[in-house]
Amino acid sequence: MPDRNPPISKLVEPDRVHKSVYTDEQLFELEMERIHERVWIYCGHETQVKKPGDYYTVQIGRQPMVMVRGADGKVNVLYNRCPHRGAMICGDRHGNTGEFFRCSYHAWTFNHDGKLKNIPMMESGYQGTRWNRDNPDCNMKQAARVANYRGFVFASLVADGPSLVEFLGPSKIAFDDICDRAPEGEVEVVPNCFRVIQNSNWKIFLENQLDALHPSVTHQSTGRAARDVEVQIEKKTGHAPLAYHMLSAFSTVTIDKWDNFQTLNYPHGHCILAGYMGLRPQDPDTLAYEKTLVKAYGEKRKEEILSTNIHHVLIYPGLSVQSPLQQLRAVRPLGVNKTLTEIWHFRLKGAPEPIYRRALAYYNLVNSPATLINADDLENFWKIQTGLGSDGGDWVSFARHYGRDIEKDGVLETGEGMGTSEAPMRNQMKAWSEFMARA
């Protein structure tokens, strides 16, 4: 660590964080080692790899990994690396590898669980050496742990630590909420993920996800523009598609109203933004959908499912889930000031088509690379990253409503009318300090 930075234990105070946490390259390496390459990281949804041999590559911390479906139906997560001379095995982002992996350098082959299948002229070439089928070093290495929660596949690169369900804790409601909204209790990935690079540190994105103070400021232009057109359409036809309402909410939900939201902050840095964006209209499409839910679950359970009061769930350190719209953003840090987001949409199995279309409109307008919303967030992220590089100050403040949070059984709740509290950021940085303190 450069001398001008305080030691790690001094970087995070309860209501502020030292800027080097966002700008220091050595700290970034340490974060990858102590956070991303240890905790449970989201790899993908099992429906991304439906058939045996289907694979998807994914970055966990600094490690290129590959998620692959085996002939036995099991989803494996392997290091995308050949044990021979280290070449990457899968060069495409996704595809089908057939019955086995085959390295493009010297044709070593591997089963879908990574186990060595064959080496050309193995007998003559390796007799008497340390390389034989019983030596695990001949296999593609597996992630230490892989777990699947309701179809969402996670991996951890270390053998010890909490189980996935323990790690997720109450934040697993993100996946329950997505799946329960499907009459069949499952979702299927929409086979096209949007990928956008942010020129900023990964934590800046996570902090923004639960920042209830910013939408009406940052997204004012789109909110207003959408509202104007929404009003015109309403005049002409009586009612505008829901997509306009989702966009115009950014201006009609003014800055003071965001205090009505509430955040619930959990161990390991996870957080739920509870609140309601008017996603439960009473149009014929919604009513038809509600009928399918009643049929599947009964009236009482349907009410429970649809009144789940979630706007956003943040699963530290790399997943932001918008369960009422069946969308998620996975964060892949590429460097201290470069971050890739992969944005996925899911289809509720058994739900009528209009419900998918409605969420799709949001996916296209808000989450595509031509986003009407995130563009201004990215602009802010870049400004933050650049500003933090300056000597104009050493600290980032998270003091809003500090000292007024309510702590109940390890859960930090923002108080009534304090939805814009910076509690989620304080909670994330608390988790960060705990992870970083473990050598």
Added chain:
Amino acid sequence: MAKKAVRKVVKKAVKKTAARKVSLPAYKAGNYATQHAVEQFLYKQAEVLDAKRWQDYIDLFTDEGVYWMPADPADRHWDGIPSIFAEDKNLMTVRMNRVLHPDAWSQRPLWGTNHVVGNVIVEKESPNGDVVVRSRFHMLELRRDTVRHFAGSYVHQLKKTPNGYRIKMQRVDMTNAQAAFEYVLQVWV
């Protein structure tokens, strides 16, 4: 591998990469007028975009017109799938109003584009004068101090009206549609 097997594999690979079947129209004398009119239309469109004359651009579309940039070159219909852009005139108006709003933060810094359109091929001309036309574009974008280069192909379905062509559908296939986007696109390409 036997020669035949190799040929088969190569054929398969070629099939996989050929995203769209390209048919070259037979040369017909008398196409000049259409060719010329269509080219002029595309050049004008490029100028309107580069001049940031957003309302004029939207006015180039028919009332039901759609601007579509697929996320995947294999996509055939714009409706009901993830797309980078899939906008009717109403949504285009939202985008325009947003870009013109003084607090569109990402629009504040200096930015501009430069489109070049070429390889214009009239694919189909109906008796009523409507045409389907393919072309290629290169677009250079400046944002702050950074230059980005985009390229791809257009397919325009144009309706012939007394006031000239109007766009029923503009399909834009960006060469990098499936790659990660370094920053985002703010207006139509």
